[in-house]
Amino acid sequence: MQNLETAPMDLSYDYALDRDCTTLSRHVLQQLQSFGSEAQDLSAIMSRIALAAKIIARRLSRAGLVEGALGFTGDINVQGEAVKKMDLFANEVFIAVFKQSGLVCQLASEEMEKPYYIPENCPVGRYTLLYDPIDGSSNVDINLNVGSIFSIRQQVGNDPEQTGLDLLQSGHRQLASGYVLYGPSTVLVYSIGTGVHTFTLDPSLGEFILSAENIQIPAHGSVYSVNEGNFWQCDEAIRDFIRYVHRHEGYTARYSGALVGDIHRILLQGGVFLYPGTLKQPEGKLRLLYESAPLAFLIEQAGGSASTGLEPLMSVVPTHLHQRTPLIIGSKDDVALAVSFIQEKVRMDEDRLMVNS
């Protein structure tokens, strides 16, 4: 005979079981409320990204023990930056999981000068993956958090010349984006245009399991995240913003050297991340197509905003694959405050020009 006192236990058991079964691929189908071919494709792409993340997480978790996992390769990438062995490994992992998948026509990443084409996947209508395989590479050798960033777009045409020109479109053309944070646990955060959702890798299952749904970024937070070592080479407007937060109560600085970790903190707790243009890098450091735009898409889905300081980040149409943009991203109110310093400076410059003309 059933003991009624056990009934609530049974409910929580059902809940835990249901939660454990909410894998990424199932979640994508639920979000799109469809079992059509597009939904199936996007679900399959997300599963492949999850597989890449698991392979990368496995190598990172044992990096100090594995031959050839840490340190530099000795090469310089297309950005002029020294390539780490982990950058190269992670880049190849993404290629390997999408080869022969029938899903993605081209992959473009920070580590490759030109997109990597998979012609057999390229009839019109397939997809493109843009990604930063290891974001925050300088953290790898010291065992601090790093990430991967991804963006999924519809392939436009067949691009037989393999120019990659069809990638040069604004952030609004993204179908989905997200990141993986390799921290104390491995967390995958994604948006397919229906809010922002978090999955945590359960090592005992080897699966990403839903851990939070429909995350909303607070409208304001205390964190400001910027490399203040660049103060000397920042524009006066950015310096004014930094002076402002130094002189007002209620702000705290957090900067990890890995964008994904800093953005994850801000997504959950609010605040603003800035990588502005500098004297040495007038366009800033971060790349539009596989760093800034995917994060802007995601943060806007969570109710936040992203700007270059002069225009919404999502509106920027790049002229080349590895284009950089200044980035101000995070809570709506905090982004608006930082941007107001830049726009005030623009107004003052215009007034000065008027007076002098």
Ligand code: AHM
């Ligand atoms: P990476 O993708 O080559 O690692 O470069 C991007 C990283 C970001 O994760 C981080 O926000 C930024 O570079 C840090 O740069 P800096 O050391 O100039 O502050």
Ligand code: MG
């Ligand atoms: Mg990067």
